[in-house]
Amino acid sequence: MTEKPVALIVLAAGQGSRMQSDLPKVLHRLGGVPLVGHALAAGRSLDPEEVIVVAGHGADQVKKALGKLDPDARIALQEEQLGTAHAVRQAMPLLEGFEGRVIILYGDTPFIGRETLDVLAAHPSDVVVLGFEAADPGRYGRLVTGPNGLERIVEYKDADEATRAIRLVNSGVVAADAATLREFLPMIGNRNAAGEYYLTDLPGLARAAGMRVDVVTCDEAETLGINTRAELASAEAAFQARARAQALEDGVTLSDPATVWFSLDTVIGRDAIVGQNVVFGPGVTVESGAEILPFCHFEGCHISSGATVGPFTRLRPGAELGGDVHVGNFVEIKNSVLDEGVKVGHLTYLGDTHVGERANIGAGTVTCNYDGVSKHKTQIGPHAFIGSDTMLVAPVRVGARAMTGSGSVITEDVPDDALAISRPAQVNKPGLAARLMQALRQKKGN
Incomplete structure (x- = not known):
């Protein structure tokens, strides 16, 4: 926490023409989420009172993405992209009445650290510029400092040889009080080759x-x-x-770290074991002591302590696995809750389903949850036994300790303790197999 209240302005209006994409640059994904999500996640660590995202190119797409990433963030529209200072000016009306520190970030700069933001937020100076010692300063603007702080920012094209030798360069990130921005942003002009309003003019004016x-x-x-x-x-x-x-440092075992892929918000508890070729999409939590076998893909799911998942398991959004659950190979689970001790060995789809504790789901089970218009719920009671190749046509309930015969199509509720069988009666034709094979061989010989 900082002494002054904090507001964030995240600049996200650029097209990013060098990406060669119709998608706004800030919506390209890194770690499973759009680039702008990284800046927002870091900035949220300051507990800001206001978060403003300045959108321009593809503003409707950016707004839609923010509805999922950060619903409390507000949008300011920069219809013409006329420079960074112009972008900040579009955000200021949304900060009317705010008195505190404003930190200006960039939606395409994903790795700003939370510790760095803390320093920017708490710094006593009126204007603070974030700089870095560049290994290759290249064409960055140079930061010229002296006994009284930052003296000036010199763009590469305007720098002499001595200034170009400076390795301290400008990142573009700025922190200043809201009152300071209100005073000096209108003074920034556009008398430059591009005809744009640059935030780098702010320190000099201040x-x-x-x-x-x-x-x-x-x-x-x-x-x-x-x-x-x-x-x-x-x-x-x-x-x-x-x-x-970080996962290894936190006590997670990664059998082959280079093949495990994380998202920005992946949470894995200590003593969990993760095999090779596992992908964690957004919104995944794995509790301590769970084991993930190789070749799994997870998104929007929760795996409890003691659970074993995989190999070749897909968990989709809304999958909730209780303690000591076993989910095996080639199983897909979506929007379903599996209570403690459930076993789903292999070759199964569970969608919109609640499975009670210690139930056993046989191979080839499918919950038929979609009728072409709406999704429907399947309920499987505790200690139920679902026979292999059972089709459960939702909405349907299988009671506690109930069983279904293999190959059944269940369209009606099954009471507690009952056995449900729904399949044609078996008919045996004595000798017919031998005669049929003989006829087929003779036909092939002809």
């Missing part, structure tokens, strides 16, 4: 007015911006390497 302007530094990796598909792929590799290292 300093000229006698305000204190300083630099906070971070690791260069935190400032990595995504502009191309190649950079997105490199960022994904960096994200996965960090996530794997």
